[in-house]
Amino acid sequence: MVEETKAIHEDLPEFTGDYFSTKDANAFEKWLAARMEFVIxxxxxxxxxxHPISFTNWPTTDLLDHPAEPSVDEDLVSVDPNTIYESDQLKTGYFASYHIYPYYPDFxxxxxxxINFIDHxxxxxxxxxxxxxxxxxxxxxxxxxxxGIPASRGMTHRNxxxxxxxxxxxKEQGETVVRLFEDIFEQGAAGGIMFTWQDEWFKRTWNTMELDNPDRRPYWSNVQTNEQRFGILGFETHSKPLDGSLEKWEETEQLATQxxxxxxxxxxxHDEAYLYFMLEFDESQWDEEMKFSIMLNTIADQGNQSVPFVEDLTFEEGIDFVIDIxxxxxxxxxxxxxxxxxxxQYGYELEMLDDAEAVENNDGQFNGIHFALSKPMTIPSTGEFIPFDYYETGLLREGIGNPESESFDSLADYTINNESGLLExxxxxxxxxxxxxxxxEILGDIWPExxxxxxxxxxxxxxxxASKDQKLIDQLPEDSEMLPYSWDKWEEPEYEERLKESYDVIQDYLLTITGE
Incomplete structure (x- = not known):
């Protein structure tokens, strides 16, 4: 937009108004001056x-040079607030404003x-x-x-x-927001506005936007999409708070018992964010060398009928996912x-993974679940080549996922109570x-479609x-029978508002700087 405006209106004269004027400005900066004049x-x-007035800028269009930026498009143009001057008639002032996050752009x-700068x-x-x-x-x-930063399970960029x-x-969200605000204050900015007050389910992010239905995002909570979870106020139900207690499951019909x-x-x-599993086991028979696995068949006519993690274990229906604990x-x-x-996508289509070839259905192979973080790039200032970066988002973290617990970890995926024989x-x-x-709605057959x-x-x-040393110990139900779990569709999600742990961390910090 900036480049096109400059090209089309190359001969546009400097702007002169009652409140603003420009000097050595490009066409886009002149247009911004005129817009601020109109508002005042x-x-x-x-x-x-x-009122005090500004226009929002972004590091990719700041007035600085960034020799380390690997993408030409991300350092293509500048929008310089210094080319716009306020007159004495503007009594409230003109200031620069930028959205600045610690992990992007890449420069x-x-x-x-x-990266070598030493802070206070x-x-x-x-x-x-x-x-x-x-x-x-x-x-x-x-x-x-x-x-700000999001309190999300999914990640999109590293710092x-x-x-x-x-x-x-x-908790890390709150601590990092406080740290960023301290940096903003110590480096001499006039102020900072934290993003954001509440989570936004309608948002998308680049490494998950092709995996969901864009028209249905507001109807459920996607904890894998970080853009949805910048808020310090969350919307959730936690229908089965992850805490190792059996009581909350007592009214839930058991799929199988033996x-x-x-x-x-x-x-x-299930709820608007998660699918929950509860496995009761005989704690007297459990030892630390055992493994529990949940086998899932989600899509018809696909999946592996054999599972390489357990010898001689086969299924009539194909297994699409295995949860290993x-x-x-x-x-x-x-x-x-x-x-x-x-x-x-990244192996076969974009060829960013080594030796990625087409895959046959029911080939007996399972992969870890990964998300892309950045595509291959070269840093212009050093010539350093940065390879394709990704991480395994399918790794599971043990912890307590109940917000009412003092041990609450919002990133917890499972908890196991060996004394009571309960895995959640x-x-x-x-x-x-x-x-x-x-x-x-699920992802369909991706190879032809x-x-x-x-x-x-x-x-x-x-x-x-249940297995040990890849040997089958027990199965529920036996004989590899797959039990159906269904749920009702919804048009209005259930949720409750909850102030996140980050709220208290940020509140405590703000009270210290206000002297209250």
Whole structure:
């Protein structure tokens, strides 16, 4: 937009108004001056008042040069507030404003002057380094009009110091927001506005936007999409708070039970964000070398009939996902290699993974579940090649997911109580290739149809397995029978408002600086 405006209106004269004028401005900056003139004049004419005024800018269009930016489009143009001058008739002032986050654009993470900058704590800090240079380059006050990080399970960008866009707990969200605000204050900005008050279910992000239904995002909570979870006020039900207690499951119908063996009962439930599993087991038979697995069949005519993690275990229906929980190993969700959208897109289509070839249905292979973080790039200032970056989002984290608990961890995926014999798991819908749980829409057959593939289902099918050293110990139900779990569609999601842990962290900090 900036480049096109400059090209079309190359001969546009400098703007001169009652409140603003320009000098050495490009056409877009002249247009902005005219728009601010209009706003102030409108306020004066209609309300006999005026307010401080600014236009929102972004690091990709700031007035600085960024030799480390690997994308030409992200450092193509500048919109310089310094070319716009206010007159004495503007009584309320003109200020610069930028949305500044610590993890993107990429130059923030690779510009040596930024990542080597020493902040007021005596620590390296790329965020403070960028703020320092940006604020000094302006002749007017500068407000950071947006800053923050999301408390989400899914991640989209890394920061070299751990202030990532996603996979941050609510407590970490609060601590990082406080840190960023301290940097904003210490580097001399006029102020900062935290983004944001409440979660926004309608949002999308680049590494999940092709995996869900864009028209149905507001109807469910996608904890894998970080853009939805910048708020310090959340909307959720936690229908089965993850805390290892059996009481909340007492009114949930059990899918299967048995008297003999280590596995005693299997139950499933859901809400707007998660699919929940509860497995009761005989604690007297359990030892730390055992592994519990939940087998899921979600899409018809696909999946693996054999599971490589347990010898001689076969199913008539194909298994699309395996949830593995053990005491000794990393725990994760596995996806059938044929039903892996990450492998299909970044391996087969974009050729960013080594030796990625087409996959046959029912090939007996499962993959970990991954999200892309950045595509391959070269840093112009150093010539350093940065390979394709991704991470395993299917890894599962043990902890307490009940907000009422003092041990609450918003990133917890499962909890196991060996004394009472209870395993609870919650899996985000998107991790199971569900595009819209409110309408039971899932990702379809991606190899012939691509990521646009979509199907609607009536239920998913579940089986539980206990194994040791890849030997089958017990199965519920036995003989590899898959039990259906279904749920009602919805047009109005259930939710409750909850102030996140980050709210208290930020509140405590603000009270210290206000002296209250």
């Amino acid at each position: 004049q409108y306020q004066v004419d209609h309300y006999q008042t005026m 923030l993470n690779y510009e040596e002057d930024y 704590r005596g620590e390296e800090n790329n965020y403070a380094g960028y703020l320092d240079e940006l604020i000094q380059a302006h002749r007017m006050p500068l407000v950071v009009a947006e800053f 070299p110091f751990g202030w990532n866009q996603g996979f941050m707990s609510e 008297e003999e063996g280590i596995l005693k009962a299997l139950s499933v439930d 053990s005491a000794e190993n990393e725990n994760r969700v596995w996806v059938d290699s044929y039903y892996d959208p990450f492998y299909f 798991i919650r899996i985000p819908w998107l991790l199971l290739n569900v595009k819209d749980p409110s309408q039971k 691509g990521l646009e593939a979509s199907e609607f289902i009536e239920q998913i099918y579940v089986n539980a397995v």
